[in-house]
Amino acid sequence: MKTYREQYNDLHFSPEEKQAMVENLLAAVPETQKRVSHKKRLHVLIAAVIAAALCAACASGALQAAIQSLSFFLGNQPEQTQVLGEMAQPIGASVTDNGVTLTVDAVLGDANSYAILYTLSRDDGGPLFPGVDDPAIINLTDFRFDEDLTTTEPEGMEDAMKDRNVVSGSGWGPRFASILPGENAIHFMEASNWPTLNGMRGLATATFTNLRAKTVSIEIPEEDLCLEGNWVVDFQIDYKDASRYLPTGQVFHSNSKRDNVLTGTIExxxxxPLSLKITYAFTVDETKLEKLYPYPDKTYANIPGYREDWLFNATADTLLDVPVIxxxxxxTSEVLFYGxxxxxxxxxxxxxxxxxxxxIPLNTLESISIGDLTVEVPEQ
Known part of the structure; x- marks a missing residue:
């Protein structure tokens, strides 16, 4: 990947191109403004045009590198990389320790989810794991940090905490890209989902300590490797929200295997392309629920509060089994079971x-089903 300076050096404009850019800009300026300080304005416009082009080239280079790495994790089909290009926002924050730099490359997200791409690279340009032969590098596995933690201050937290004491979330990562012999960097990614938040932008701090890996090969003895360092970097999570909202108010029932014990209303x-969220109000038919989860004999039934606990647990199991297709x-189709x-x-x-x-490019989707309800995904 080219550095910013290399990208600057590669950017050249001929005298004819400079003149054409200036003329195009001047054509857009009102006539009354064109009459003053032509020479000075020409110099300012030339500088502005070149600076803008340089910045665009840098952003484009950094973004394209991030997209290439993101595609390793999130899909490399043309439609997928196009969506990544539309969603990914370059960050560029970095911190160095022990000759190795952690860079926050890019972030993408929606109303209550985000994914972050990072890179660890050795500053001297040498191999990330020096002294390890090529077959061992090819067979590296089990990448992990001694500590990995990303804390955020999302904009939606304050509103979410008004009506509740707990805000729950889930995530995965870090997930690592492969590394080839001689490469001085490795990319990794993590994602997070917070169902009750509505807005994930805000300050974030990422902490990673000691990258470890293991060589696994029939020909090579197993060996644990460690890239020592403690990397802590602050950055701003910001992105274009890629959310699309589908119609609400529809009623659905749980699938036939659940004997339609649950009735829900979409709220x-x-x-x-990154995530899905469905909020619904529901009721359960206790008579049908007892057929699925037989109520214990009278010995337990007489214990105070036992029926309430049974009803709570049986209802939770039913909710967790509602499929989304x-x-x-x-x-083709894909069945999702989301808690x-x-x-x-x-x-x-x-x-x-x-x-x-x-x-998942949204233009590849035809519909989404929850229980016995199918909702068409409209074209963009």
Whole structure:
């Protein structure tokens, strides 16, 4: 990947190109403004045009490198990389320790999910794991940090805490890209989903300590490697929200295997290439529920509070088994089982929410089903 300075050096404009850019800019300026200080304005315009082009080239180079790395984790089909290009926002914050730099390359997200791409690179340009032969590098596995923690201050936290004492979330990562012999850097990614938040932008701090890996090969003895360092970097999570909101108010029932024991009403239906969130109000038929989860004999039934506990647990199991099916334009489908958030279950509310394990271009989706309800995904 080229450095910013290398990108600057590669950017050249001929005299004719400079003149054409100036003329185009001058053509857009009102006539009354063109009459003053032509020579000075020409110099200013030339500088502005070149600076803007340089910045665009740098942003484009950094973004393209980030997209290439993101595609390793989230899909490298043309439609997927196009969506990544639309969603990914370069960050560029970095910190160095022990001759190795951690860089926050890019972030992408939606209303309540985000994914962050990082790079660890050796500053001297040498191999990331020096002294390790090529076969061992090819067979490296089990990448992990002694400590990995990303703390955030999302903009939606204050509103979410007004009506609840707990805000739940889930995530995965870090996930590491492969590394080839001689390479001085490795990319890794983590994702997070917070079902009850509405807005993930805000300050963040990433902490990573000691990158470890293991060589696994029939020909090579197993060896534990360690890249020592303590990297702590502050940055701003900011991105274009890729969320799309589908119609609400529809009623659905749990699938036939559950004997339609649950009836739900959609309150929020949010979709993005990165994640899915469905919020719904629900009721359960206790008679049908007892057929699925037989109520214990009278010995236990007489214990105070036992029926309430049984009802709570049986309802939770039913909610966790509500399937979501993605149906694609090419006729294929994918079944999702998302737990989401059951914090408000006692109030008859549930959320199905999680990040996908790959980017899903929305124009490839035909519909989404929850229980016996199918919702068409409109064209963009």
């Amino acid at each position: 929020e239906f949010r979709l993005s 993605l149906r694609f334009q090419d006729g 989401g958030d059951l914090t408000d279950m006692r109030e008859g509310k549930a959320i199905i929410s999680d990040t996908f394990d790959k980017i």
